[in-house]
Amino acid sequence: MNYNESNLSTQALVDQTKDESGVLFYNSGLKDFLQAGFPLQTTRAINYGTKAQPRVRDVNIQIFQGSIAEKKQFCPHCRQSLVKSGSSFITLSHLPMGSGYTKLQIARSRLRCLNSSCTFSTYTAEVPFKDKRHRITKQLKDYTKDLLLWGLTLKSAAFITGLDKMTVKSIHKEILKKKYTRNGKLIKPEHFARHLAIDKFKLHDGYKYATAIIDWDTGHILYLAHGKKKQVVYDFIDHVGQDWMAHVEAVACDMNSDFEEAFKEKCPKIDIVYDHFHIIKNFNDKVVAAIRKDEQKRLIQEGRDEEAASLKHTKYILTSKLEILIQKDQDAHDGKLVAKAGEIFNRPEIKAHGGNQDKYEDLLAENKLFLTAELVKEQLDKAYCATKQVEMCVLIQDIIDICRGTENKRFIWFARMLERHLTGIYTFAQHHISTGRLEGLNNKIKTERRKGYGYPDDEYFFLRLMEASRRKTVY
Numbered sequence: 001m002n003y004n005e006s007n008l009s010t011q012a013l014v015d016q017t018k019d020e021s022g023v024l025f026y027n028s029g030l031k032d033f034l035q036a037g038f039p040l041q042t043t044r045a046i047n048y049g050t051k052a053q054p055r056v057r058d059v060n061i062q063i064f065q066g067s068i069a070e071k072k073q074f075c076p077h078c079r080q081s082l083v084k085s086g087s088s089f090i091t092l093s094h095l096p097m098g099s100g101y102t103k104l105q106i107a108r109s110r111l112r113c114l115n116s117s118c119t120f121s122t123y124t125a126e127v128p129f130k131d132k133r134h135r136i137t138k139q140l141k142d143y144t145k146d147l148l149l150w151g152l153t154l155k156s157a158a159f160i161t162g163l164d165k166m167t168v169k170s171i172h173k174e175i176l177k178k179k180y181t182r183n184g185k186l187i188k189p190e191h192f193a194r195h196l197a198i199d200k201f202k203l204h205d206g207y208k209y210a211t212a213i214i215d216w217d218t219g220h221i222l223y224l225a226h227g228k229k230k231q232v233v234y235d236f237i238d239h240v241g242q243d244w245m246a247h248v249e250a251v252a253c254d255m256n257s258d259f260e261e262a263f264k265e266k267c268p269k270i271d272i273v274y275d276h277f278h279i280i281k282n283f284n285d286k287v288v289a290a291i292r293k294d295e296q297k298r299l300i301q302e303g304r305d306e307e308a309a310s311l312k313h314t315k316y317i318l319t320s321k322l323e324i325l326i327q328k329d330q331d332a333h334d335g336k337l338v339a340k341a342g343e344i345f346n347r348p349e350i351k352a353h354g355g356n357q358d359k360y361e362d363l364l365a366e367n368k369l370f371l372t373a374e375l376v377k378e379q380l381d382k383a384y385c386a387t388k389q390v391e392m393c394v395l396i397q398d399i400i401d402i403c404r405g406t407e408n409k410r411f412i413w414f415a416r417m418l419e420r421h422l423t424g425i426y427t428f429a430q431h432h433i434s435t436g437r438l439e440g441l442n443n444k445i446k447t448e449r450r451k452g453y454g455y456p457d458d459e460y461f462f463l464r465l466m467e468a469s470r471r472k473t474v475y
Contacts, residue, residue, distance in 0.1 A: 060100035233262035
């Protein structure tokens with residue numbers, strides 16, 4: 001159908017199709033759109049894969065032809081009536097129908113002023129339901145927003161709507177920028193925060209890192225920046241201002257001295273809290289595991305190969321709490337299944353293994369350093385259960401004395417580490433915060449990156465992370 005034919009009214013379409021089946025009439029929500037006849041049916045082959053591995057699918061496309069209802073227009077200069085002077089056509093993508101896509105081919109009137117002395121040039125009538133930035137309808141843009149709100153990837157949203165993936169990204173980025181920026185700059189936090197947490201995360205391969213600062217109580221990301229140096233903290237404090245920082249009581253971080261020095265330099269009253277996870281992890285990895293390897297080497301050099309072999313695969317036992325090992329043995333006694341048998345791939349049934357406590361006690365009896373490590377672990381647990389700084393400080397000092405009393409280089413290293421970070425360790429007794437929320441956020445960051453197979457646009461990626469930290473399940 002061409003645009004020279006007279007348009008059929010809705011009533012005419014009803015009269016024409018009253019004896020036919022398979023026809024639906026409904027309110028499209030497209031203001032001032034006058035449909036001309038029935039939609040054209042066409043098929044297009046779309047490659048959803050790559051050039052090397054194409055995945056071509058034939059997609060049905062319905063093209064609705066029509067025009068915009070004419071309204072009387074006046075010249076903005078001389079206020080005389082404008083007259084029609086030809087037409088122009090525009091094609092907009094619209095809401096999908098089932099597995100197919102829809103498009104609108106719209107004829108728009110060109111208007112001009114008859115006043116010869118007026119400087120007004122020709123004017124093309126606007127489409128009231130067209131998006132300002134893309135050749136799509138506002139309804140399709142809202143639908144795309146909803147798909148992204150549900151957590152769909154750019155590729156999935158593009159597949160459903162029929163839009164290009166970069167168009168979907170542009171829509172999403174526009175939404176996020178409107179929500180989190182003002183005049184091209186990140187907005188300040190809406191509410192004051194009592195506790196902050198700061199940590200770095202890997203941004204790209206090649207040892208490129210970024211730093212995230214969150215409100216510890218809510219888990220919301222407040223600030224993201226490239227790098228992992230003092231300047232990140234300086235920029236954050238300049239961003240929120242000293243009045244906002246005056247409400248912050250403590251900051252949880254790992255043992256990165258740059259973060260501590262930067263916060264103390266700008267805000268001396270803020271307490272720095274070192275995360276206990278990193279302290280215990282350092283003890284397990286650089287003391288317990290290292291001593292186990294040292295003992296293995298010593299036994300091999302002395303020709304005691306069987307005893308050295310008995311230390312293999314004992315790292316988990318040595319770094320676990322006694323309560324966990326007892327629970328594992330109880331599970332084995334009760335016949336608890338670790339994994340069910342599978343018939344399709346002939347997977348065997350796996351049950352919990354026992355003997356963990358006996359093996360643990362044998363290891364402690366054979367080596368005094370392992371016994372000392374168990375004592376230190378117990379003292380660390382007591383220290384982090386303390387509710388007063390003085391009590392925790394005494395317990396930490398006892399750990400330092402125990403480590404130095406062994407005269408072992410691994411324990412002495414741990415004692416020195418505790419002494420260097422003593423103030424940040426015992427402030428945990430007052431605030432009881434850690435970087436646990438940030439560690440969970442790091443998993444979310446990895447998930448976001450995997451979902452998109454990486455994001456070259458760091459600005460868009462950071463905005464996605466800010467949204468992900470606030471997003472709640474919508475179903």
